[in-house]
Amino acid sequence: xxxxxxxxxxxxxxxxxxxxxxxxxxxxxxxxxxxxxxxxxxxxxxxxxxxxxxxxxxxxxxxxxxxxxxxxxxxxxxxxxxxxxxxxxxxxxxxxxxxxxxxxxxxxxxxxxxxxxxxxxxxxxxxxxxxxxxxxxxxxxxxxxxxxxxxxxxxxxxxxxxxxxxxxxxxxxxxxxxxxxxxxxxxxxxxxxxxxxxxxxxxxxxxxxxxxxxxxxxxxxxxxxxxxxxxxxxxxxxxxxxxxxxxxxxxxxxxxxxxxxxxxxxxxxxxxxxxxxxxxxxxxxxxxxxxxxxxxxxxxxxxxxxxxxxxxxxxxxxxxxxxxxxxxxxxxxxxxxxxxxxxxxxxxxxxxxxxxxxxxxxxxxxxxxxxxxxxxxxxxxxxxxxxxxxxxxxxxx
Amino acid sequence: xxxxxxxxxxxxxxxxxxxxxxxxxxxxxxxxxxxxxxxxxxxxxxxxxxxxxxxxxxxxxxxxxxxxxxxxxxxxxxxxxxxxxxxxxxxxxxxxxxxxxxxxxxxxxxxxxxxxxxxxxxxxxxxxxxxxxxxxxxxxxxxxxxxxxxxxxxxxxxxxxxxxxxxxxxxxxxxxxxxxxxxxxxxxxxxxxxxxxxxxxxxxxxxxxxxxxxxxxxxxxxxxxxxxxxxxxxxxxxxxxxxxxxxxxxxxxxxxxxxxxxxxxxxxxxxxxxxxxxxxxxxxxxxxxxxxxxxxxxxxxxxxxxxxxxxxxxxxxxxxxxxxxxxxxxxxxxxxxxxxxxxxxxxxxxxxxxxxxxxxxxxxxxxxxxxxxxxxxxxxxxxxxxxxxxxxxxxxx
Numbered sequence: 001x002x003x004x005x006x007x008x009x010x011x012x013x014x015x016x017x018x019x020x021x022x023x024x025x026x027x028x029x030x031x032x033x034x035x036x037x038x039x040x041x042x043x044x045x046x047x048x049x050x051x052x053x054x055x056x057x058x059x060x061x062x063x064x065x066x067x068x069x070x071x072x073x074x075x076x077x078x079x080x081x082x083x084x085x086x087x088x089x090x091x092x093x094x095x096x097x098x099x100x101x102x103x104x105x106x107x108x109x110x111x112x113x114x115x116x117x118x119x120x121x122x123x124x125x126x127x128x129x130x131x132x133x134x135x136x137x138x139x140x141x142x143x144x145x146x147x148x149x150x151x152x153x154x155x156x157x158x159x160x161x162x163x164x165x166x167x168x169x170x171x172x173x174x175x176x177x178x179x180x181x182x183x184x185x186x187x188x189x190x191x192x193x194x195x196x197x198x199x200x201x202x203x204x205x206x207x208x209x210x211x212x213x214x215x216x217x218x219x220x221x222x223x224x225x226x227x228x229x230x231x232x233x234x235x236x237x238x239x240x241x242x243x244x245x246x247x248x249x250x251x252x253x254x255x256x257x258x259x260x261x262x263x264x265x266x267x268x269x270x271x272x273x274x275x276x277x278x279x280x281x282x283x284x285x286x287x288x289x290x291x292x293x294x295x296x297x298x299x300x301x302x303x304x305x306x307x308x309x310x311x312x313x314x315x316x317x318x319x320x321x322x323x324x325x326x327x328x329x330x331x332x333x334x335x336x337x338x339x340x341x342x343x344x345x346x347x348x349x350x351x352x353x354x355x356x357x358x359x360x361x362x363x364x365x366x367x368x369x370x371x372x373x374x375x376x377x378x379x380x381x382x383x384x385x386x387x388x389x390x391x392x393x394x395x396x397x
Numbered sequence: 398x399x400x401x402x403x404x405x406x407x408x409x410x411x412x413x414x415x416x417x418x419x420x421x422x423x424x425x426x427x428x429x430x431x432x433x434x435x436x437x438x439x440x441x442x443x444x445x446x447x448x449x450x451x452x453x454x455x456x457x458x459x460x461x462x463x464x465x466x467x468x469x470x471x472x473x474x475x476x477x478x479x480x481x482x483x484x485x486x487x488x489x490x491x492x493x494x495x496x497x498x499x500x501x502x503x504x505x506x507x508x509x510x511x512x513x514x515x516x517x518x519x520x521x522x523x524x525x526x527x528x529x530x531x532x533x534x535x536x537x538x539x540x541x542x543x544x545x546x547x548x549x550x551x552x553x554x555x556x557x558x559x560x561x562x563x564x565x566x567x568x569x570x571x572x573x574x575x576x577x578x579x580x581x582x583x584x585x586x587x588x589x590x591x592x593x594x595x596x597x598x599x600x601x602x603x604x605x606x607x608x609x610x611x612x613x614x615x616x617x618x619x620x621x622x623x624x625x626x627x628x629x630x631x632x633x634x635x636x637x638x639x640x641x642x643x644x645x646x647x648x649x650x651x652x653x654x655x656x657x658x659x660x661x662x663x664x665x666x667x668x669x670x671x672x673x674x675x676x677x678x679x680x681x682x683x684x685x686x687x688x689x690x691x692x693x694x695x696x697x698x699x700x701x702x703x704x705x706x707x708x709x710x711x712x713x714x715x716x717x718x719x720x721x722x723x724x725x726x727x728x729x730x731x732x733x734x735x736x737x738x739x740x741x742x743x744x745x746x747x748x749x750x751x752x753x754x755x756x757x758x759x760x761x762x763x764x765x766x767x768x769x770x771x772x773x774x775x776x777x778x779x780x781x782x783x784x785x786x787x788x789x790x791x792x793x794x
Binding site: 007008009010011012013016017025026043045047049050055058059062063065066067068069070071103105106109113114115116117118120131134135138170201203228229241242243244245246255256259262263265266267268269270271272273274275 | 423460463506511531567598639641643663
């Protein structure tokens with residue numbers, strides 16, 4: 001029998017790193033199995049009540065036994081509605097043929113695999129959503145990471161865009177509204193980035209998953225631009241608090257959309273009909289619902305910021321969108337992973353180490369503020385208490 | 398702007414071929430949009446009433462708003478129950494840590510990507526389930542195809558196994574019960590194949606999706622063997638007539654199961670909780686339900702075989718499992734794709750060309766007999782009518 005330790009995996013198999021957040025979640029769950037109450041500030045798993053229509057229509061579809069295969073590109077009605085809603089804000093009309101349904105997380109790997117070969121260069125602006133790092137490592141890409149400046153709240157800059165293009169990459173990924181920084185980039189800079197990519201034949205992935213939760217700066221979507229090498233992705237997970245539905249979408253020119261459809265067909269055939277039907281019902285409620293969501297998260301973020309600013313032991317910028325603070329913990333004596341591990345074991349509060357978002361961010365921690373408000377308050381208080389204890393220790397030394 | 402025709406896709410992007418069945422389905426749907434009644438013998442989308450418990454529990458989970466993320470390896474309860482049921486028939490106990498939940502179709506690509514690098518050799522026994530060809534082409538594998546003998550009803554043989562190993566592949570895929578031939582391979586030969594792979598350090602994927610629909614020869618699962626480079630996959634799609642749930646699973650040693658979990662985490666995070674809960678409810682009914690399914694398909698296949706054997710214009714073997722006939726049409730004047738296209742346009746009956754299952758099978762057509770019985774009868778009659786017309790034309794010439 002082969003030695004199990006030395007199983008001959010492929011280069012991809014060896015390069016799998018997974019997602020750090022899920023490892024933190026696993027540790028937290030172990031504590032919970034031991035009967036501990038854990039405060040979850042690690043995973044961006046939102047819990048606002050989703051529109052009732054989502055459940056009504058998903059359940060109706062199940063009652064109607066819609067259990068067969070669907071088209072690999074996704075349900076036509078859902079793709080049409082997505083096209084229609086995006087077309088409202090843009091001069092270019094988006095047709096159903098330019099929309100493909102797939103989990104947004106998977107679309108990151110599908111995009112990278114469709115446009116990059118092993119060893120190809122990809123540019124990411126950091127701090128960066130960990131899935132981009134995990135997928136790039138898995139595929140074997142040459143990741144060039146351009147750190148955004150913390151003093152600007154990690155905003156995109158002309159310099160960062162010029163630097164990205166100067167590296168002559170095969171592809172660039174941009175993520176506005178950003179996870180983990182909550183930053184929304186300006187229309188001017190996003191258009192500049194997209195134009196440069198188009199001129200120089202560089203593929204551009206615009207991940208707009210948090211677009212509908214932009215409560216600060218005005219959000220600009222690149223979906224309206226008619227650039228053949230531009231792919232926009234988004235998801236219903238965050239805006240509707242239904243990450244478990246695993247439904248997202250890509251908007252791209254027809255040629256690229258066809259490739260993504262073939263990729264779906266090859267990899268997983270299609271997404272379930274009933275979850276797509278549920279998302280369609282949600283999408284029809286979006287314009288009303290998203291205002292509630294925006295106000296909710298804006299209030300939560302302001303309230304939590306107030307609590308955290310009672311002390312100056314940590315620093316962070318107010319986000320334009322989403323429900324994350326990317327917190328500078330350098331005034332404590334701890335690096336990020338030690339900070340997160342001790343915080344979890346001493347105060348039963350789970351957070352994500354900053355280095356998950358780029359190695360150099362080991363003096364940052366991300367906290368996700370999308371759970372129920374009382375638990376969030378308690379979690380944030382414990383977080384601050386813990387940070388102050390360690391800052392005091394540092395001073396004492 | 399870049400020339401759209403010449404978009405610079407990756408080698409994988411260029412190699413995407415998708416699944417032929419879905420293209421046939423698209424043509425058939427166009428005819429239906431024009432108001433035609435089409436008889437569907439192309440897609441293996443079964444329509445027996447699934448166990449009610451599946452819907453009851455899926456809907457209950459939705460009513461309980463289980464819309465968050467789950468573990469990347471899948472729900473513990475479902476993995477435990479799968480392990481328990483497989484352990485019943487084997488001396489080796491299978492634990493939850495050896496089970497990973499993922500769509501079975503995706504598991505084919507996940508397996509290939511975990512164990513093969515671009516250019517690595519993979520052996521398939523043909524006729525072959527098209528997903529293996531599509532995934533191999535996408536990944537860029539050196540596919541070596543070993544045709545099984547039609548005179549033995551495409552059964553596996555010692556010679557075929559020896560030939561497979563002699564090619565020194567990185568991996569071999571075996572599919573018993575087989576799609577499209579319906580053949581169940583003997584325990585003796587499957588164990589011989591698995592032992593040889595284990596001895597020579599060759600990865601083995603055993604796709605057992607149709608295991609629960611084996612009504613003829615006794616089905617033997619490789620899941621009981623303790624070989625580190627063996628991965629068994631299966632699905633709830635076919636046995637429960639719920640392909641739209643997109644839930645399957647892999648059984649593998651812990652080291653490989655961990656890799657598959659990391660692959661899930663990297664690619665798509667996790668599967669929905671509610672569909673997994675529904676499948677768990679179904680699995681608890683399996684032992685009663687599968688007997689109904691087996692009798693049903695055995696009767697259908699016998700009845701359809703009787704209709705088709707009224708003429709000797711086509712030939713096929715009686716299957717041991719599933720709901721497909723792989724039909725030799727060489728006595729008509731037509732090659733498979735022309736046969737399928739004309740049959741669809743003239744008799745509104747959709748089937749899948751044999752060459753989808755391996756290029757050399759261009760004198761075969763697969764018919765899937767899993768729809769409602771009256772439509773199946775009509776479709777089969779039209780199929781035979783059409784075959785006889787073209788056989789007569791051939792004779793006339």
